[in-house]
Amino acid sequence: MKKLKDNCFxxxxxxxxxxxxxxxxxxxxxxxxxxxxxVQLKNSCDRILAKDIRSKIDVPNYKNSAMDGYAINxxxxxxxxxxxxxxxxxxxxxxxxxxVKPNHAIKVMTGGNVPNSCNAVxxxxxxxxxxxxxxxxxxxxxxxxxxxxxxxxxxxQVVLTKGKRINEIDIGxxxxxxxxxxxxFKMPLIGFVSTGDELVSIKKKIKKNQVYDSNRYLLHGLxxxxxxxxxxxxxxxxxxxxxxxxxxxxxxxxDVLITTGGVSVGDADxxxxxxxxxxxxxxxxxxxxxxRPLAYGKINKCxxxxxxxxxxxxxxxxxxxxxxxxxxxxxKNYENHLLLEAELIDDIxxxxxxxxxxxxxxxxxxxxxxxxxxxxxxxxxxxxxxxxNCYIKLDSEIDNLKKxxxxxxxxxxxxxxxxx
Ligand code: AMP
Ligand code: MG
Numbered sequence: 135m136k137k138l139k140d141n142c143f144x145x146x147x148x149x150x151x152x153x154x155x156x157x158x159x160x161x162x163x164x165x166x167x168x169x170x171x172x173v174q175l176k177n178s179c180d181r182i183l184a185k186d187i188r189s190k191i192d193v194p195n196y197k198n199s200a201m202d203g204y205a206i207n208x209x210x211x212x213x214x215x216x217x218x219x220x221x222x223x224x225x226x227x228x229x230x231x232x233x234v235k236p237n238h239a240i241k242v243m244t245g246g247n248v249p250n251s252c253n254a255v256x257x258x259x260x261x262x263x264x265x266x267x268x269x270x271x272x273x274x275x276x277x278x279x280x281x282x283x284x285x286x287x288x289x290x291q292v293v294l295t296k297g298k299r300i301n302e303i304d305i306g307x308x309x310x311x312x313x314x315x316x317x318x319f320k321m322p323l324i325g326f327v328s329t330g331d332e333l334v335s336i337k338k339k340i341k342k343n344q345v346y347d348s349n350r351y352l353l354h355g356l357x358x359x360x361x362x363x364x365x366x367x368x369x370x371x372x373x374x375x376x377x378x379x380x381x382x383x384x385x386x387x388x389d390v391l392i393t394t395g396g397v398s399v400g401d402a403d404x405x406x407x408x409x410x411x412x413x414x415x416x417x418x419x420x421x422x423x424x425x426r427p428l429a430y431g432k433i434n435k436c437x438x439x440x441x442x443x444x445x446x447x448x449x450x451x452x453x454x455x456x457x458x459x460x461x462x463x464x465x466k467n468y469e470n471h472l473l474l475e476a477e478l479i480d481d482i483x484x485x486x487x488x489x490x491x492x493x494x495x496x497x498x499x500x501x502x503x504x505x506x507x508x509x510x511x512x513x514x515x516x517x518x519x520x521x522x523n524c525y526i527k528l529d530s531e532i533d534n535l536k537k538x539x540x541x542x543x544x545x546x547x548x549x550x551x552x553x554x
Contacts, residue, residue: 145487150419150426152530153454153489159416160430160455164437166465167322167389172315175308178300181318181361182465187294189311192284197248198226201279204239204261204268205252208276216270220263224249239268248280255279287311297467299361318361319465322389326353327367327380329396329405330443335369348516349394349441349448356452357392360460367391372402381408385433389463392456395443397429405429405440413438421488421530424513425451437463444513450491450525473527476503476543482528482535489530493522496543505543522546 151159170184199205206218218239224230226245234240234251242248242255253276260272287293293311294304300316308316333347334340347369357364365388370380377396384391397405397418406429409415413433418440420428424447429440439456441448462468476496484490493508505526509518525544528535535541 145421145423145485147419147421147487150421150488151417153420153422156417156420156422156428156430157455157458160437160459161462161468163416163432164459164462167319167463169320170317171320172317175305175314175316178308178316178318179302179305180359181300181316181321183294183296183298183300184317184319184465186292186296187308187311187313187316189287189289189291189293191287191311192289193287193310194281194285195283196229197250197283198281199224199242199244199246199248199255199279200281201255201257202243203241203255203257203279204270205234205242205248205255206239206270206274207234207236207252208254208274210237211254211270211274218268218270220266220268253277253280295467297465299466321361321363322460322463323363323365323387324357324360324390324392324460325365325367325384325388326350326357326392326394327384328369328394329372329377330369331372331402333369333395348445349443352445352448352516353392353394353452356449356456357460361464362460372396372404374404374407377404377408378412381433381438382412385412385436385438388436390437390439390456390460391433392439392441392452394441394448397427397440397442399427409433409438409440420451422450422454423488423490425454425491426488428455430455442513445516446493446513446519449516449519453525454491471544473542473544474503474524475540476505478535478537478539478541479504479506481537482507482526482541484528484533484535486531486533490528491544492526492528493518494524494526494543495522496524496545503543505541 218237220241221238222230222240224240224242224246226243229247230240230249234249240249254274256270256274262269293307328347328350332345334344336346367384370376393405396403406418409429409431413431415431418427418429420426428451431438441451492511494505495508497504508522523546527542527544
């Protein structure tokens with residue numbers, strides 16, 4: 135990619151890292167928490183698998199019927215012979231296991247064992263019955279309506295791989311294998327704290343010039359979807375000594391510490407200084423909008439994210455960087471964000487030099503994707519993120535865009551809106 139030159143017509147900052155540079159810088163410093171524990175199957179949802187899971191059985195583990203009907207052998211069926219004598223029944227859980235003679239049939243229920251000597255099941259609706267005889271009314275083919283052993287999962291097959299986040303479907307699969315406990319990575323401890331003299335508790339009446347501390351609730355909401363333990367470190371005033379004390383305490387306990395606010399270059403912004411005094415700043419400038427500045431570093435073993443104060447910047451930087459770091463720490467396999475292409479419904483203003491994430495609404499019209507901005511795009515305007523179902527990702531070298539142009543969009547799914 136061609137690097138832009140610094141001038142007043144773009145937003146280029148020579149010291150700011152691109153998203154890719156920042157991300158690789160962060161991930162290099164994060165190690166997977168290596169210890170694991172066994173949890174009950176029911177409690178394993180959303181945890182990260184610490185070992186591959188191999189099946190000890192075939193699923194299904196016997197040849198069985200996919201329909202209510204009659205099991206026969208196809209070699210006895212011809213234009214001259216469509217009549218079979220029904221000599222037994224096979225229920226799910228109550229099998230017919232004897233050999234079946236030529237021209238005999240076994241009445242079989244869905245899930246019932248299909249005897250070895252039978253190789254087709256005729257649906258109940260496609261036979262005519264007369265006392266203990268059936269007449270097959272439709273053509274048949276070998277193996278029809280039969281479910282074979284190992285058709286779903288084979289014995290010794292790796293069914294789920296280490297690093298997978300276990301979901302409800304996986305739990306169903308594990309149960310179908312008779313697995314009662316699951317090896318998962320232990321949960322790291324994530325601490326979070328808000329900084330700012332203007333912040334006031336949501337339990338108090340707000341005065342002029344104060345701001346409700348919404349970031350801590352936002353972060354709590356974002357973090358609770360991960361397999362992590364959380365510790366809320368409250369609010370700290372814009373005073374270097376108080377900030378240092380709080381960071382020092384928290385970093386001794388936490389695997390990751392996330393702060394919001396106070397990370398810029400204003401007179402009340404002490405977060406970077408505190409990080410520098412207690413540990414090491416890895417970088418603090420990124421060329422992302424909204425999102426800069428973001429201070430990343432380490433205080434001993436604790437990874438430190440100094441996120442900006444504006445709520446939308448908090449979410450965007452969380453999505454782009456904190457998400458990847460926590461996932462890696464939890465042992466989850468890395469997944470790139472899903473990117474789609476959509477056509478712009480409106481013009482969009484942009485200057486070159488920074489990657490921008492606009493809050494967008496993605497629409498499917500006649501199987502074609504269109505996108506528009508979801509409202510005002512200031513980094514303080516959280517309400518336009520409420521209605522968004524995607525980010526419109528505009529790379530650094532893009533400038534103003536016209537209606538009808540193609541753009542990249544990152545969908546935000548509803549159930550895990552800001553999770554992956
Ligand atoms: P700062 O990065 O500290 O300069 O803050 C940038 C903007 O974000 C300011 O308008 C702050 O009032 C606001 N802000 C900072 N922290 C919070 C918070 N915890 N909740 C809501 N808004 C905040
Ligand atoms: Mg502040």
